[in-house]
Amino acid sequence: MTETVLGWWGVPLAILGGAIRASTPYLFVSLGECLTEKSGRTNLGQEGNLVLGAMTAYAVSYLSGSPWLGVLAAGATGMLLGLLHAWVCQFKKVNDIAVGIALMLFGIGVAFFFGKPYIQPTAPHLPAIGFGNWSDIPQVRAALEINVLFLFGLLLAPLLSWVLSSTRWGLMLRTVGDSSDAADALGFSVNGVRMVATMIGGFLAGVGGAFLSLYYPGSWNEGLSSGQGLIAVALVVFARWDPMRCLYAALLFGGAGALGPALQSVGFSSGYYLFNAAPYVLTLILMIATCSPQRTLTGVPGELSITK
Amino acid sequence: MNAIAKKTFTHTLKKLCTSTFIFSLSFALLPAAYGDDVVVGFIYVGSKGDYGYNQAHALGAAAVKAMPGVKVIEEENVPETIAVQNTMESMINLDGAKLIFPTSFGYFDPHILTVAPKYPDVTILHAGGLYQEGKHPLNAGSYFGYIDEAQYIAGIVAGGTSKSGKLGFIAAKPIPQVLRNINSFTLGAQSVNPKITTQVIFTGDWAMPVKEAEAANSLIDQGIDVITMHVDSPKVIIEICERRGIYSSGYHADQSELAPKGYLTGAEWNWPKVYTDFVTLLKDGKPFPHLLRGGIKEGLVKVSKYGPAVSAKTAALADAAKAKFMAGDMVIYKGELKDNKGNVVIPAGTALSQTDIQLESMDYLVAGVIGNTGS
CATH class of the missing domain: 3.40.50.2300 (Response regulator)
Structure with missing residues (x-):
């Protein structure tokens, strides 16, 4: 039972807590999609990977009793769907966006079909580390209960950034993404690289789904994702294909999503539909503020079908 | 799909x-x-x-x-x-x-x-x-x-158990049925402790797991120690309340398995009785009621079994209210009743029985509810 009353301090705390709690799925999906898009393909199937990952993780965790096994299984299903996407897209004149939409519907359908018996039971959750134990305010402690997957995501963003910019593998990936002709001339396997990138992207999206069902909100049901995978794909564009910016964008989205409920909880109750829309309004404002007719987008892969 | x-x-x-x-x-x-x-x-x-x-x-x-x-x-x-x-x-x-x-x-x-x-x-x-x-x-x-009758009893249990005197209600949309549940819950709680308040959060839709989780966390951060809800699936909210060590009161079905420590009670539908009654009438070829309405007395709604945190005194108060509903002489909405903006919504001397059509267009939150019916 909490004794401390925070009042308006609850709002920034909720935004901080929300940024930590709700950002992880956005982070994983957008990092995965960033990698895939850097190789020159857009995988809109990430929403399907996220939902299927959430279902698989919950089912495996429930059946095996090990949430980590669930995370791995979720990653594996994402990888499988990624493989399917890459395999179909390697053929000539196949549109990767259309395949992505088809796989999104497929992933969601499969998840709903097999997910029926797992809506009711309660599966073991992923552990969290209490970083707030220095504080004796229970609300701060609760906000700083940080899930291990979020920490992985925090490390993954700079790692991915480094791999892309400073390693041979990263150079190869970027070459394939910027000009498949140049990559061909250098003897890189364009389809091979894209396949690996899409599979890793799918793996990360599946892990993001595992976070949804195994930690926060922590339960499998059919309305769990409500489009978070698609938003994460859009975040990649918003983040200009930069893993570090994907991290900031995910944090921003998670935090802004907490704004609506937090304001209502302190009694500021008018216009909650507007505050619930805060993440989207914020994205629009930032997009408009950072765009310019004088220069093209920086960081955009040249092979991407939306820019070609 | x-x-x-x-x-x-x-x-x-x-x-x-x-x-x-x-x-x-x-x-x-x-x-x-x-x-x-x-x-x-x-x-x-x-x-x-x-x-x-x-x-x-x-x-x-x-x-x-x-x-x-x-x-x-x-x-x-x-x-x-x-x-x-x-x-x-x-x-x-x-x-x-x-x-x-x-x-x-x-x-x-x-x-x-x-x-x-x-x-x-x-x-x-x-x-x-x-x-x-x-x-x-x-x-x-x-x-x-009339599930708000069960919410009234759940309110008594919540009001009698809450230590902070602050209750939380996570609801989807401010439509009359939802507002009636919020008001009945609050009036039930106030019948035990007149100073009690109910903080409402509207999530905007019937199934928004992430937003419901955020709402529950925000309410708990504000020192609220009992949460109830009107959303399609209360599972996420009940589990968060249990994890963060506060009480919860369920809705629609019995969720006590999800929160063995903190589940106080809940407002439940009693469809088995309604459906078997209808099927029996149909099989016997008898005429069926075209419009069947009722509350606790008619067996359409019920209250979950009280959880371990409910004191004997509180349970007795709740049971007394239940007995009054069974006898048919309980009136939840009677004057003088003010809304949370200070306007009189039911003048003194007026009592609205549960079947009163006026209650079905409810567009206010009673005094003691912190929230807003507008969007």
Whole structure:
């Protein structure tokens, strides 16, 4: 039972807590999609990977009793769907966006079909580390209960950034993404690289789904994702294909999503539909503020079908 | 997605049936498969294991299934669109259903109103209380429970158990039914402790797991120690309350398994009784009520068993209120009642009984509720 009353301090705390709690799925999906898009393909199937990952993780965790096994299984299903996407897209004149939409519907359908018996039971959750134990305010402690997957995501963003910019593998990936002709001339396997990138992207999206069902909100049901995978794909564009910016964008989205409920909880109750829309309004404002007719987008892969 | 795909499939199948010989074949085969059993169909808007609205109805269907001479068919995840018309028609034409319970509020108008006149020998009964005598088809009906009576009792339990005197209510949308639950819960709590407040958070829709989780966390951060809700699936909220060590009060179905420590009680539907009563009437060929309404006394709603945190004194207060509901002399809404903006909504000396139509257009939150009915 909490004794401390925070009042308006609850709002920034909720935004901080929300940024930590709700950002992880956005982070994983957008990092995965960033990698895939850097190789020159857009995988809109990430929403399907996220939902299927959430279902698989919950089912495996429930059946095996090990949430980590669930995370791995979720990653594996994402990888499988990624493989399917890459395999179909390697053929000539196949549109990767259309395949992505088809796989999104497929992933969601499969998840709903097999997910029926797992809506009711309660599966073991992923552990969290209490970083707030220095504080004796229970609300701060609760906000700083940080899930291990979020920490992985925090490390993954700079790692991915480094791999892309400073390693041979990263150079190869970027070459394939910027000009498949140049990559061909250098003897890189364009389809091979894209396949690996899409599979890793799918793996990360599946892990993001595992976070949804195994930690926060922590339960499998059919309305769990409500489009978070698609938003994460859009975040990649918003983040200009930069893993570090994907991290900031995910944090921003998670935090802004907490704004609506937090304001209502302190009694500021008018216009909650507007505050619930805060993440989207914020994205629009930032997009408009950072765009310019004088220069093209920086960081955009040249092979991407939306820019070609 | 798969529900839609399946619907289109059955729809196509049905079209095929009517145009070819399969039509006569299916008629010859299907009734034989079910024997002389009465076929009863149930249609749900979501998944029937959701610890919420649909599960409550599915429990009713399970009770019907246990009756002799009855065959139950069910379909989940049917959206409130033309899809439900297709489901109803295929239940009638392919399965030979004589009685259908489409259980979601949005199924009635225009979907049931379109299908019912086409099949006068089939009875379609809808959960929502929207039937109007003389205006709607004779083979349709509607039933509806005053679940706010159960919320009033849950409010007594919450008010008697809360240490901080601050309750939380996570609701989907500010529509009259929801506002009535919030108000009854608050009035119940205030009957124990007049100073109690209820903080409301509207999430904007019936199933928003992430937003519901955020709302629960925000309320707990504000020192609220009992949370109840009006959303389709309370599972996420109840689990968060239990994890963060506060009390919760359930809704729709019994969620006590999810929170063995903190679950106080809950407002539940009692569909098994309603559905078995209807099926018995139908089997005996007796007329059925076109508009069935009622609360605790009529057995349409009930209260979950009290959890371990509820003191004997609080339980006695709640039971006393329950007894008054059973006797039929409990009035929740009586003057002078003010809303949370200070306006008098029910003048002194006026008492509105549960059946009063005025209560069905409720657009205010009573004093003590922190929240806003506007969007």
